[in-house]
Amino acid sequence: MAQSRLEKIGTIFTRVQGLLRGGAMKTEDKPIWYDVYAAFPPKLEPKFDRPAPEIPVRKIFYAEDVVRAKLHKENRPQETISLFDHRRSTQSQQFVHIYQGLKAQGALDEQRIYETALDLLAEQRQQARLEATPEESLPEQDAESKTQLLSDFKEAVVSQQTTSSPPSPAPKGKKEANVGINIDSLFKD
Template sequence: MAGSRLEKIGTIYTRVSGLIQSGALNWQDRPLWFDIYKAFPPKEEPQFDRPVPNMKLKKIFYEEDRIRAIFHRNNKQIGTINLNSDQESLTQKFINVYSQLENKYSADASEEHIYKEAIDILNRDREVSQENDSVSEEEPISLSSAFKEAQNKHLVQSEIKVSVKDIFKD
């Protein structure tokens, strides 16, 4: 068969409840959402042929989105972001510095001037942190340099000659 067109017949809830009633699906094996849907059914039954409501969507736009766009437009490769880390991302640091400078200069300075000064401050902070730490976790890692480093380590390890006979000698 090419595929089923059962999505046009009933809703997912009616199909699952039909499977339970017929015995094709055990009550214990019902989906997690089934009880919630049964307790809180939607006001309008979801069907594939229901017309889309004509609603005007609200534009959600934050001031920091403009700053983030400026940063990412000019800096395409900023490295990876560790979501488990408590440290601020490079983008968030830029947003903080840019906002502080924007408040400091108010309407006197241009957007480009504030951007350049914020980048200079971030670069100085990065240089200071690199002087303090020999290896910086915030520095973006190039995939090609990581690959070359791994190859170099492999070459060094492959030069070590180990004989199996030597391992099992008494």
């Protein structure tokens, strides 16, 4: 039998090696990485009990990250984001772009730049809404077309009822044979 499959015993390489030696795994089924690992083994074997190196994690902050965090903390942009749509930028991306443009001008302090960028973003969103809705509202339908639509709907309902057989009404108070729940008992208080 091959070696133990417990992750705390040995490494993945030694377990695959044991499976190959024991015949539990065919040579054509061995993983692609096996030959590379055998040719170029790591300096330190990746074992379960090896302590993690004490390397300090560097803090990486970009200037736009701080601005975006402040925007999301104070304003909470309400939008639906599609990860498949690469053409449209999100509200936070638009805000950061406006903020960086205002900061490049250098005439205002940080708080004034933030407030101005919020106002400009609100104006952009308002203009986008106005462009999305048609300028002229749809003309009201006259009474004749409304009655025609209503009569067409009624005809469709009648034709649908005549083509399908109506269900036979169940006697009141009796439980249907194919339903396991008595509806009358559900709403008793």
